[in-house]
Amino acid sequence: MNRITPRQWAILEALRDHLAECGVGLTVRELGERVGLASSSSASHRLHRLEAARLxxxxxxxxxxxxxxxxxVKLLAHRPLVGSRRVV
Structure with missing residues (x-):
């Protein structure tokens, strides 16, 4: 994967935060709700793409x-901050 989209950043950050809090990943439906995806199919597709990219x-x-x-983890750690929001 050459470029991470804003939605993929949001998914990675949501997973990182939830894993740190709970120790397990989100369901596809929970993830979709957290990052604003309309369907669980869309969330699943994006997860498969991140899995194929070995993230x-x-x-x-x-x-x-x-x-x-x-x-x-390395990508998330090196993502620059601008104010209180991360740059995409």
Whole structure:
């Protein structure tokens, strides 16, 4: 994946925050609600794209078993801040 879209950044950040709080990933429906996606199908498609880009991995079939890869953690850590919002 050459470029991370604003929505993908939002998904990665939502997963990172939820994993830190709860220790498990969000369901597809919860993730869609958090980042403003209209359908669970859209959320699932975006998760599959991030998984194909090797930014996410799962230990089971469900998305609640998701973890961020080292590459995703590195991307999130190096994303510059502007004011209180991150630059895309």
């Amino acid at each position: 996410l991995t799962r230990s089971g079939r469900e998305w609640t078993t998701v973890t961020l890869t080292g590459a995703a």
